[in-house]
Amino acid sequence: MPADIAQEDIVAAIRDAPAPVVNTTYLADEMSVSRESLRDRLDELVADGVLENTEARGRGHLWWLSAGRELDE
Numbered sequence: 001m002p003a004d005i006a007q008e009d010i011v012a013a014i015r016d017a018p019a020p021v022v023n024t025t026y027l028a029d030e031m032s033v034s035r036e037s038l039r040d041r042l043d044e045l046v047a048d049g050v051l052e053n054t055e056a057r058g059r060g061h062l063w064w065l066s067a068g069r070e071l072d073e
């Protein structure tokens with residue numbers, strides 16, 4: 001399932017968000033998938049240099065577009 005979620009859709013959801021940093025729940029709601037099914041895909045995009053993330057002190061993960069990604073566009 002995670003590979004079925006297009007990178008372009010995730011990037012667009014982050015760009016269109018009200019803030020430049022989003023949490024996993026926000027993205028899952030935007031993609032109409034569970035957080036668990038989205039998490040592997042987000043990790044793949046971090047590994048590919050598309051996204052960056054951090055854990056917010058036990059409250060989940062925050063995601064944003066990497067600077068390199070933004071400079072390429």
